[in-house]
Amino acid sequence: MPGSDGGKASLTEDDRLQQQQEHHQPQGVDVSVVPADSRNKGGEKRQRRVFGVDASDVPWKIYVSRALSAWGDRMWSYGSGLFMTSLDEEGSLRVVAIYGFVSCLSIIILGPVIGNWIDRSNRLTSAQAGANTKKIFEGTN
16 A cells, blocks of 8 residues: 555655665765766765865875874974984984983883873863973973
């Protein structure tokens, strides 16, 4: 009987699929149908958007961001090593070696203590303490 199913028989397969996806998507995720491009000659393709950004663009942006961040960090380390070398009258690497030793030793000793404190405390409190500590050591407000 055509009317006994509540009108669901008139829905096409794509409409039913769209309704199922709408009910199961987390908040902020939109799966929409976009016109086919030249690579996809079979009709339409589905495009996943997360908070208004095409999800297929996200991975390479994360990779580029991480690469640039790591490159900047290594450039800073290289430049600070050159600067510390210029502080020594003899031009040796003694100051750089002392800096590296103290830095690694402080990470070995203080790392577990700070990590346990972060695990036990409120995340907001530990984030604020970390930001304030960084400001103190950088000398900025």
